[in-house]
Amino acid sequence: MPDTNDESFSKSPGKVPNREQNEVDPKLLDVLVCPLSKTPLIYDKKANELISKSAGLAFPIRNGVPILLIDEARQLDEFK
Numbered sequence: 001m002p003d004t005n006d007e008s009f010s011k012s013p014g015k016v017p018n019r020e021q022n023e024v025d026p027k028l029l030d031v032l033v034c035p036l037s038k039t040p041l042i043y044d045k046k047a048n049e050l051i052s053k054s055a056g057l058a059f060p061i062r063n064g065v066p067i068l069l070i071d072e073a074r075q076l077d078e079f080k
Helices: 026-031
Strands: 042-044 049-052 057-062
Antiparallel strands (some): 042 049, 049 057
């Protein structure tokens, strides 16, 4: 059983130092595609979203996790 007083035990698994909590791993971005169009997504760091130009959708990123559910995406204004 791990020692709960051990400093390494209390660290969050998978947490990468020097990276903002909402930032997505660039390696992950290389493999993610839009669930609707199956085309690559564009990371909008300012809006903290993944953009699918072909589907006209913006998928949110929450706590560093892309939410690639069509029901959770917002319609992009320029595609309305």
